[in-house]
Amino acid sequence: MAKEKSEKAPKEKKVSADEANDMVLNYLKKQNRPYSSADISANLHNKVTKTAAVKILKVLVEKKEIVERQAGKQSVFHMPQNAEEGPTPEDLAEMETRTEELREETATLNETLKSLRATYSKLNSTLSTADLRESVTILESERVQIIERLTLLRSGTIQPVSKEEKDKVDKDFKIWDKTASARKKIAAEMWSMISANCADATAAAVMREGLGLDD
Incomplete structure (x- = not known):
């Protein structure tokens, strides 16, 4: 078949x-x-x-x-494009100006982002968030103690000390004060980077409270 x-x-x-x-x-x-x-x-x-x-x-x-x-x-x-519907020369000039402004803003933001990433990378390779918070707390406590000692020394209500001791206290105070300020700056930069990645202000507030940055 x-x-x-x-x-x-x-x-x-x-x-x-x-x-x-x-x-x-x-x-x-x-x-x-x-x-x-x-x-x-x-x-x-x-x-x-x-x-x-x-x-x-x-x-x-x-x-x-x-x-x-x-x-x-x-x-x-x-x-064919309707000329009446298209942008005027003034509109084109304005758009070109705005485009140039946006290019400059983008370049600036890219540089800032690059700097923040470098800072974050450096911090990430040295101290964890918990370590940083602990260091800031310790430095704040030491700073308060130094200020109290310095106030007493300068008030004259205790036994006078030598010029060398005063100079040493002043020197220590400046060192710790500078260190504490640097730590605060680092913490602020880290928080800026962290909050930028939060979904909204509420999420940022919850994150900040969880990290104990206002304690």
Whole structure:
């Protein structure tokens, strides 16, 4: 018994010249952006061949229904743009100025981000958040003690001390005060980086309380 021949898929009906013309024109209207003839044919799933697309586009350009312009080594086609709807020279100048401002702001922010990342990397390789908090607490306590001692020494209510002892206390105070200030600055920078990554102000407040930064 002879095998039955497999059924062939029905051929897709070819579009007429008018239908092809309408397809190309409607496609450009709908997309409202430039396309080459090859792109138009491909995007229409080759219902309009590349050769046919070239001919149709040429006719549409001659009829001034579409616009042709060069984009590198190929021609692209798009719908005419209404000059009244486009930006004025003043608008373009303003946009150019704003664009330049944004470029400068972006460059500044990138530099700031680079600096913060470097600081964060340095801190991350030395002290953990818990260690930093503990160090700040210790330094604050020592600073208070030094201030109290210095106040008593300068008030004259206790036994006078030598100039060398006073100089040593002053020197120690300056060292610890400078160190405490540096630690505070580092903590502030870290918090700035952490809070910037929080979803909102509430999340930032919860995070800050959890870290005990206001204790």
